[in-house]
Amino acid sequence: MGKLFVASALLLVVVVVLAPVFVSAAMVEPNRILAEECSNSDIAVSQGATELLPNHIPTYTVEITNVCPTGCSISGIHLKCGMFSSSTLIDPKIFKRLAVDDCLVNDGQALAPGQIISFKYSNTFSYPLSIRSVVCN
Numbered sequence: 001m002g003k004l005f006v007a008s009a010l011l012l013v014v015v016v017v018l019a020p021v022f023v024s025a026a027m028v029e030p031n032r033i034l035a036e037e038c039s040n041s042d043i044a045v046s047q048g049a050t051e052l053l054p055n056h057i058p059t060y061t062v063e064i065t066n067v068c069p070t071g072c073s074i075s076g077i078h079l080k081c082g083m084f085s086s087s088t089l090i091d092p093k094i095f096k097r098l099a100v101d102d103c104l105v106n107d108g109q110a111l112a113p114g115q116i117i118s119f120k121y122s123n124t125f126s127y128p129l130s131i132r133s134v135v136c137n
Contacts, residue, residue: 037072037136038068038070038072038074038134038136039134040131040133040134041131042066042067042068042069042072042074042134043064043065043066043067043074043077043111043131043134044063044064044065044067045062045063045064045065045079045129045130045131046062046063046065047060047061047062047063047126047129048060048061049126050120053087053088053122057087057122057123057124058122058123058124058125058126059088059120059121059122060120060121060122060123060126061118061119061120062095062118062119062120062121062129063116063117063118064077064079064105064106064111064116064117064118065111065114065115065116066111066112066113066114066115066116067114068113071113072113072136072137073110073111073112073113073137074110074111074134074135074136074137075106075108075109075110075111075134075135075137076108076133076134076135077104077105077106077108077111077131077133077134077135078098078102078103078104078105078131078132078133078134079102079103079105079129079130079131079132080101080102080103080128080129080130080131080132081097081101081102081103081127081129082100082101082127082128083100083101084097084103084121084127084129085097085123086121086122086123087122087123088120088121088122090119090120090121091119092107093106093107094106094107094117094119095119101132102132103129105117110137
């Protein structure tokens with residue numbers, strides 16, 4: 001009985017001492033040094049297949065959203081986009097490929113908190129799009 005009590009007491013001490021560490025670690029946002037800074041994870045990129053063109057080429061809709069929880073404005077949004085191309089014209093002020101694997105969003109201008117910019121493109125396959133870099137304003 002004495003050994004069981006000592007073991008239970010040690011377990012309780014370990015849980016009580018370590019519990020605050022886990023709780024505080026869970027509340028810290030990754031990649032944030034100051035509350036007003038932003039990171040690549042504050043821009044969400046999603047895309048999905050939409051209707052086919054009359055010539056049966058698939059069309060995809062892309063949405064790029066500023067999801068910054070601290071209300072930050074984000075500009076200079078560059079996406080990794082491979083050899084992106086589209087059989088339909090995309091307004092270059094919304095999205096344009098600058099080089100292989102480097103596409104610029106919103107002509108480099110800021111997206112306000114919660115703002116969504118979207119466009120459609122057509123190709124026989126979808127391009128994987130992900131954040132390359134952002135500028136925090």
